[in-house]
Amino acid sequence: MLYSSVPAHEKRRAFRERIASGEILRFPGAFNPLSARLIERKGFDGVYVAGAVIAADLGLPDIGLTTLTEVATRAGQIARMTDLPVIVDADTGFGETMNVARSIQTLEDAGVAGCHIEDQVNPKRCGHLDGKEVVDEHTALQRIRAAADARRDENFVIIARTDIRAIAGLEATIDRARKLVEAGADMIFAEAMRDLAEFEAVSAALDVPVLANMTEFGKSELFTVDQLREAGARLVIWPVSLLRMAMGSAERALDTLLADGHLTGLLGEMQHRADLYDLVDYPGYNAFDSGIYNFEIAR
Known part of the structure; x- marks a missing residue:
């Protein structure tokens, strides 16, 4: 945490x-x-x-x-x-x-x-x-x-x-x-x-x-x-390298959003919410003070 x-x-x-x-x-x-x-x-x-x-x-x-x-x-x-x-x-x-x-x-x-x-x-x-x-x-x-x-x-x-x-x-x-x-x-x-x-x-x-x-x-x-x-x-x-990869992905996403009006087709390329929550250690904060961080991570 x-x-x-x-x-x-x-x-x-x-x-x-x-x-x-x-x-x-x-x-x-x-x-x-x-x-x-x-x-x-x-x-x-x-x-x-x-x-x-x-x-x-x-x-x-x-x-x-x-x-x-x-x-x-x-x-x-x-x-x-x-x-x-x-x-x-x-x-x-x-x-x-x-x-x-x-x-x-x-x-x-x-x-x-x-x-x-x-x-x-x-x-x-x-x-x-x-x-x-x-x-x-x-x-x-x-x-x-x-x-x-x-x-x-x-x-x-x-x-x-x-x-x-x-x-x-x-x-x-x-x-x-x-x-x-x-x-x-x-x-x-x-x-x-x-x-x-x-x-x-x-x-x-x-x-x-x-x-x-x-x-x-x-x-x-x-x-x-x-x-x-x-x-x-x-x-x-x-x-x-990581910045270049991230900015390249961001540019492609923005182009798709302009062209299609949505990003549904790119969901497979995104970091899932559950993976992001795991990386920032939501469970650790939840365990530290369940009275404040009392939530469940959707899968």
């Missing part, structure tokens, strides 16, 4: 242990707290919160318009709804070095298990768009040092994302990734890898886990979990 009973520090500790196991972890992107609960119920390893999803949810493009407050609030709403670890996209850290430090502590307070900070110029662009620019090496490393120094929970995972592949190629990506690890990164997110060989090269060059981003319609091919495991990746995210 209500929120997760697992404290944030326990989620972080468990996440660290899973990372250290060497298995590949699967983190679909949640677009709201309820979808995070569904991700947990289906047996995934964790939940990802994409900056692109938070921006889109606000009707904005993913170009650095969202604030730390907006991101931390939404990430916290999602994190408290699941026993799984949640990692969140913290863009470029929402400002300069001191802002990065504040962002880490704010996200710790929100209850997430980790975040990634990227090396794009602020304001950033979506990682799979053309025209990206990255900061110089000193600035990129300064951001990660600030993030690592600011955390109060040693199990909070600092993920360094580099977008330099699109600007300077694979070797530059490996070189920057190594230096980001030296600066304190626990994991590397090498954005927009072109093929499995590039994932394999980055993974082989580093002593920390590598995150693979399987976003649709982007620069990277869409590989399976097994393929990514063989290439050395240890965490895979599908950042916008």
Whole structure:
């Protein structure tokens, strides 16, 4: 009932242990707290919160318009709804070095298990768009040092994302990734890898886990979990997939409503009321106080 009973520090500790196991972890992107609960119920390893999803949810493009407050609030709403670890996209850290430090502590307070900070110029662009620019090496490393120094929970995972592949190629990506690890990164997110060989090269060059981003319609091919495991990746995210599926279904439903005036033919594609009630745990609330929540769920 209500929120997760697992404290944030326990989620972080468990996440660290899973990372250290060497298995590949699967983190679909949640677009709201309820979808995070569904991700947990289906047996995934964790939940990802994409900056692109938070921006889109606000009707904005993913170009650095969202604030730390907006991101931390939404990430916290999602994190408290699941026993799984949640990692969140913290863009470029929402400002300069001191802002990065504040962002880490704010996200710790929100209850997430980790975040990634990227090396794009602020304001950033979506990682799979053309025209990206990255900061110089000193600035990129300064951001990660600030993030690592600011955390109060040693199990909070600092993920360094580099977008330099699109600007300077694979070797530059490996070189920057190594230096980001030296600066304190626990994991590397090498954005927009072109093929499995590039994932394999980055993974082989580093002593920390590598995150693979399987976003649709982007620069990277869409590989399976097994393929990514063989290439050395240890965490895979599908950042916008559920939002895309939900919005695609919503658009088709609205088109049907305009054309037919009803949605009878789409009932089989909808989540049943009973399944929704089960997911939000109506029975738990009913058991807590039957004097208020005294109802029966229709089947």
